[in-house]
Amino acid sequence: MAVTVSLTDPYLFAFDSFAKTANETEPGWLRKLRTTAIGNFEKSGFPTPKDEDWKHTNVAPIARTSFAFDPKAGAPRIPGDLVEAYTFGVLKCSQLVFVNGRFAPKLSYLRWLPEGVRVGSLHEILHFDPKALEHELGRVASTEKAAFAALNTAFLQDGAFVHVPRGRVVEEPIHLLYVSTSQEPAAVSYPRNLVLLDHEAQATLIESYVGLDKGPYFTNAVTELRVGPGAVLDHYKMQRESEAAMHFSNTALLQGRSSAVASTSFNLGGGTVRNDVRTLFQDEGGSLALNGLYLLHDAQHCDNHTFIDHAKPNCTSLELFKGILDAKSRGIFYGKILVRKDAQKTNARQTNKNLLLSNEAFADSTPGLEILADDVKCAHGSTVGQLDENAVFYLRSRGIDESSARTLLTYAFAGEIINQVKVASMRIKLDQLVLSRLPGSEAIRETL
Amino acid sequence: MALLEIKDLHARVANKDILRGIDITVNAGEVHAIMGPNGSGKTTLAQVLAGRPNYEVLSGTVRFEGKDLLAMKPEDRAREGIFMAFQYPVEIPGVGNAYFLKAAVNAVRKYRGQPELDAMEFLSLIEDKMKLLGLDESYMKRGLNEGFSGGEKKRNEIFQMAVLEPRLAVLDETDSGLDIDALRVVANGVNSMRSRDRGMLVITHYSRLLHYIVPDFVHVLAGGRIVKSGGKELAEELEKTGYAGLGLEEVTPAAAPAPVGH
Numbered sequence: 238m239a240v241t242v243s244l245t246d247p248y249l250f251a252f253d254s255f256a257k258t259a260n261e262t263e264p265g266w267l268r269k270l271r272t273t274a275i276g277n278f279e280k281s282g283f284p285t286p287k288d289e290d291w292k293h294t295n296v297a298p299i300a301r302t303s304f305a306f307d308p309k310a311g312a313p314r315i316p317g318d319l320v321e322a323y324t325f326g327v328l329k330c331s332q333l334v335f336v337n338g339r340f341a342p343k344l345s346y347l348r349w350l351p352e353g354v355r356v357g358s359l360h361e362i363l364h365f366d367p368k369a370l371e372h373e374l375g376r377v378a379s380t381e382k383a384a385f386a387a388l389n390t391a392f393l394q395d396g397a398f399v400h401v402p403r404g405r406v407v408e409e410p411i412h413l414l415y416v417s418t419s420q421e422p423a424a425v426s427y428p429r430n431l432v433l434l435d436h437e438a439q440a441t442l443i444e445s446y447v448g449l450d451k452g453p454y455f456t457n458a459v460t461e462l463r464v465g466p467g468a469v470l471d472h473y474k475m476q477r478e479s480e481a482a483m484h485f486s487n488t489a490l491l492q493g494r495s496s497a498v499a500s501t502s503f504n505l506g507g508g509t510v511r512n513d514v515r516t517l518f519q520d521e522g523g524s525l526a527l528n529g530l531y532l533l534h535d536a537q538h539c540d541n542h543t544f545i546d547h548a549k550p551n552c553t554s555l556e557l558f559k560g561i562l563d564a565k566s567r568g569i570f571y572g573k574i575l576v577r578k579d580a581q582k583t584n585a586r587q588t589n590k591n592l593l594l595s596n597e598a599f600a601d602s603t604p605g606l607e608i609l610a611d612d613v614k615c616a617h618g619s620t621v622g623q624l625d626e627n628a629v630f631y632l633r634s635r636g637i638d639e640s641s642a643r644t645l646l647t648y649a650f651a652g653e654i655i656n657q658v659k660v661a662s663m664r665i666k667l668d669q670l671v672l673s674r675l676p677g678s679e680a681i682r683e684t685l
Numbered sequence: 686m687a688l689l690e691i692k693d694l695h696a697r698v699a700n701k702d703i704l705r706g707i708d709i710t711v712n713a714g715e716v717h718a719i720m721g722p723n724g725s726g727k728t729t730l731a732q733v734l735a736g737r738p739n740y741e742v743l744s745g746t747v748r749f750e751g752k753d754l755l756a757m758k759p760e761d762r763a764r765e766g767i768f769m770a771f772q773y774p775v776e777i778p779g780v781g782n783a784y785f786l787k788a789a790v791n792a793v794r795k796y797r798g799q800p801e802l803d804a805m806e807f808l809s810l811i812e813d814k815m816k817l818l819g820l821d822e823s824y825m826k827r828g829l830n831e832g833f834s835g836g837e838k839k840r841n842e843i844f845q846m847a848v849l850e851p852r853l854a855v856l857d858e859t860d861s862g863l864d865i866d867a868l869r870v871v872a873n874g875v876n877s878m879r880s881r882d883r884g885m886l887v888i889t890h891y892s893r894l895l896h897y898i899v900p901d902f903v904h905v906l907a908g909g910r911i912v913k914s915g916g917k918e919l920a921e922e923l924e925k926t927g928y929a930g931l932g933l934e935e936v937t938p939a940a941a942p943a944p945v946g947h
C-alpha cells in the first residue's frame with residue numbers, strides 16, 4: 238500500500254487539533270463520522286501515480302502544500318455585485334452563496350418553496366437540528382479508499398442541505414454558489430452538500446464553484462445525492478474556479494426505484510481539476526443521463542472519473558463526456574460501468590469524445606464496461622481527434638470564412654452537451670461562456 | 686466575357702494525376718452537362734472549382750467572370766457566386782440548418798457590400814424556397830443534414846443553392862441515390878433556377894438526370910480529358926451505347942483514386 242506518511246501527517250495533526258475544538262459542541266455521531274473518515278484517510282494515504290485511477294493526476298503538489306484551514310472563520314464579506322457575475326441573469330431560483338466554504342446569508346435568498354421543503358446551510362442545521370442529518374450525512378459518499386472524500390468528511394464545516402419530502406415538486410432551480418477568494422497563504426475549503434429527494438419528489442439543483450480572483454486555493458468538495466423511488470433530479474455542476482486553483486470533487490449518487498436523474502457538469506476553470514462521480518442503482522427501473530463538458534486551455538488539467546454501478550435490473554444509463562482541449566491542456570476521461578450479475582435488461586451507453594485544438598494538448602480516454610449479466614444492451618466508445626476537414630470545407634464552400642467555420646464547428650461540438658441543459662438562462666450563459674473561450678468567436682457571435 | 690473559362694487544367698489528388706488538360710467555357714444562361722465513367726475526373730473537376738484543399742492544380746487557368754478563380758479561397762469563390770452541390774453533403778450536428786444558412790447568406794451579402802439580413806428578413810427570403818423543395822419548418826430546427834436521408838440531403842443542397850442564388854452552380858452527381866420522386870423535386874428546384882444570367886455545370890454518370898434538367902451542351906470526360914462535346918443529343922447517344930460505345934471503359938474501383946474524405 239502506498240502510504241506516504243510524511244505527506245499525510247500534517248492533515249492528521251490538523252485533525253487532532255480540529256477535533257479538540259469541534260468535540261465540545263458536536264454530536265457523537267458526527268464525531269464518529271469524522272474519526273472514521275480520518276482513519277480511512279490514514280489508511281489509504283494520498284493516491285500516487287502508481288494507482289491506476291490516479292495515473293494522470295499527480296496530487297503531490299496538494300499533499301506537499303499546507304493549505305490554511307480555519308474552522309472558526311466565517312464567510313468574508315464580499316460585495317453582492319461581485320457574485321452577480323456568476324448567477325444566471327433573470328433566472329428565478331433559490332440561491333445559497335458560500336464564500337470560502339462558509340455560508341453567506343446576506344448574499345443568499347430563498348424563494349417560495351413547497352411545504353416541508355428544506356433548503357439551508359449545513360452548518361446551521363448541524364448546529365440547530367443535527368438529528369435531521371444523523372442518519373443521512375455520509376451515507377452515500379464513501380470515505381474508503383477515497384482520500385479526498387475522507388478529508389472532506391473529516392473536516393467538513395458547511396455546505397448545503399436540501400430535503401424535498403414525498404411528492405413535493407420544487408419548480409425553480411436551487412443554486413448553490415461556492416465563491417472562493419485568494420488568500421495568503423492559500424487556503425482549503427471543504428464544501429459538503431447533502432441532497433435528499435424522497436418518494437416522487439422533484440428538484441433542479443445547480444452547483445457552481447467559482448474563483449473571484451486569479452490566485453491559488455484548494456476546493457475539496459463532496460456532494461451526496463439520494464434520489465428516492467420515482468423521484469426526479471436535474472443536477473448541474475458548473476466549475477469556473479481560478480486557473481491557479483485546485484478543484485477536487487466527489488459526487489455520490491444513490492438512485493431508488495424508477496428514479497430519473499440527469500446530471501451534467503461543465504468544467505471551464507481550475508488549474509488542476511479532478512472530478513469523481515459514483516452512482517448506484519439501488520433498485521430497478523432507474524434512469525441516469527450523465528453528461529460532461531470540459532473546455533480547457535493553457536496548462537489546465539481536468540480529470541473526470543465516473544463509476545456507474547448497475548446493481549439492479551432494468552436500469553438505463555446514458556453517458557456522454559466531451560472535451561475540447563487547446564494549448565498544453567490535459568483532459569482525462571476514465572469511465573467504468575459495472576453491470577452486476579442480477580442486473581438483467583440493463584441499457585448502458587458510454588461515450589467520450591475529445592477535440593484537440595492544438596498539437597500539444599493531451600487527451601486520455603479510457604471507457605470501460607464490466608458486464609456480469611447476460612441479457613443487457615451495452616456499448617461504449619471514445620474518440621480523440623481534430624475537426625472534420627470535410628465539415629470545415631463544406632462551411633467554407635458556402636461563404637463562411639475558415640476561422641469562423643472552425644469556431645462554429647467547435648462550438649457545435651460543445652453544443653451537444655450545452656443543449657441538454659433544461660434551464661434556459663443557464664444554457665444561454667453557457668453558450669456565451671463557451672463562445673468567449675473559442676478563438677475567433679467575435680465573428681460568429683454577430684450572426685448567432 | 687465568359688462566366689467560366691477553364692483552360693488546359695491539370696490537377697492531381699494524393700499524388701495521382703487526375704485532370705489532364707480540361708477546356709470548358711460556360712456562358713451565362715447555359716447549362717453544361719459533364720458526363721463520364723467512374724474515375725474519369727468528374728468529381729475532381731467539381732472539387733477543384735470549389736477550391737477543396739489537397740486538390741493540387743498543376744497547370745492551366747480557371748477564370749470566373751474574368752477573375753483568377755484558382756487564386757481565391759473557397760469562401761471567396763462562394764461569395765463571388767460559385768455554388769457547389771456536394772455529392773456527399775456532410776452532417777454537422779449542433780449547427781442548425783437555419784443558423785448555418787443565415788450565416789452563409791450574410792457572409793455573402795457582407796462581401797458584396799449589402800446589408801446583412803435579420804431573422805425576419807431571412808425567414809421571408811427562405812419561405813417560398815422551402816416550399817419549392819418540399820421542406821417543412823421542422824427542417825430548419827434540425828442540425829445541418831443531421832440524420833437526413835440521401836434524398837433530403839440533396840434537396841437541402843438545392844435549397845441552399847436557391848437561397849444563395851449563385852452565378853454558377855456546379856452540381857456534383859446530384860442524382861446519385863435519388864428515387865424518381867426525389868429526382869423530380871430536385872430537378873424542378875434546379876430548373877426553377879435556370880436564368881439568362883446564371884450558368885450551370887451538371888456533373889453526372891447517368892443520362893437519367895438530363896431528362897429532367899435538359900442541358901444545352903454535353904461533354905464527355907474520360908481519363909481526365911474532354912473526349913467529346915455536343916448538344917443534348919450526345920446524352921441520348923450515350924444512353925443507347927453506354928460509355929463503351931465511345932470506346933471508353935470504366936476505371937475499376939481499385940485503380941480509381943479514392944474520393945478524398947470518404
